[in-house]
Amino acid sequence: MTESATAIFWYGCNMTRHGEVIRATTRFLEAVGVAAEPSGGPAHCCGSPKDASARINEGMARRTITGFNARLAGAADPDPQAAPSDRRTGAGGQVITWCPSCHMNMQDSMAPVTPTNFETVHITEVLHARQERLRPLLARPVKRRVLLHQHLGFNGRVPVNSMVAELLRLVPGLTLAEHPYRAPGHMCSSLAGVPGALADAQRATLAAMAETGADTLCTIFHSCHRDAVALERHGIQVANWIHLLAESAGWPAEDEYKAWRNAADAGAAIGAERMGAAGAVAVEKLVLPELAKPPVV
């Protein structure tokens, strides 16, 4: 961590399942001229896991904002070479979000309670605004027919559905299929808490894949990806939009979570040495049950 960061890539909590996405996203940001320090995990929580207590929720959120404020104090424009239309306004740095929950919570409950000295923008806005810098990086053809997994929620606040689609259209060889289905909620983790809702959404998604003849389902958010990777058992491929951009850039971004989730023996797929290094007891207790749970559909 530098002492004078100009931007923080606030990737959230559950993105730690997808280290390669954090890594590749940070590399894309740097490549388009935005040096952003990745930050996430429980120490940078938005507070939403403690929605049942406003006091605890606020305390977690305040700690996160206080840390960001300190790191971004006196920050200059994170991208001084950006075209005027791409440049943010005002002083201070940027917090670049990935998670739609974190983004909405920052706007709805965090910043209105704890003062911030930064602007909050979503990763799709940052990369979409700099797509002309992104385009030359995306040189390798990705010959896939892709259906974008889209939700109704969050899109009204940040038009992620159209921006990710436009970023995917930069990829040579990639064909984007069109379908009107939009899943309820803002991402699949919200549906998982309502009996029947995630299964219905996944069945509708598989039907849309079949109707469009798409071979790859492209997720936008991590929680959708976490649940959707098990759909590969239905004969489709699942990739996040960052995986597809990285594939076109020729950058390594192996989806290990997907491999583990779909392995007959997740522990064997991870490997004893790696499990030992991460803490075998913790992995067995906290990681393997999630990887081994039955698919929703």
Place this chain on the structure above:
Amino acid sequence: MSASLAERIRTESARLAALCVACGECVRACPMTPYAPGAEAAAPNAVAAGMRDVLQDGEGTPEARAWIAACTRSGVCSPACPEGLDAAFMLRLAQWRAKGALGNAPLIPVKEDTQYSPKVKAFARLTLTEEEQAKWL
């Protein structure tokens, strides 16, 4: 700027509840209504009135509580509101209240994963290098 999250929840709940006419358009537009037991069969304005009651320190109706619990932040309620209210935020406020965020007894089931943070950290130890963990967590 609010002094606390609790104050923000109280202030915004009172403000929006005073403006809401409980017409039920938000309930009609919501894609989650079919997943809320009893809500689809109930009159939409009655469900909306129950939600408004929760914003005003009430307990709402069983159908309204089920609808609040089923909110997944689809956000289609806001453009559906003929009064131009941020109905999605109203539901967020109602969900906080119904979960007992202000210290009251919960009105809806609260599902908290007590292993949430340890799980996030365990995955981090698998997918991030030690240097990345030191810098990024």
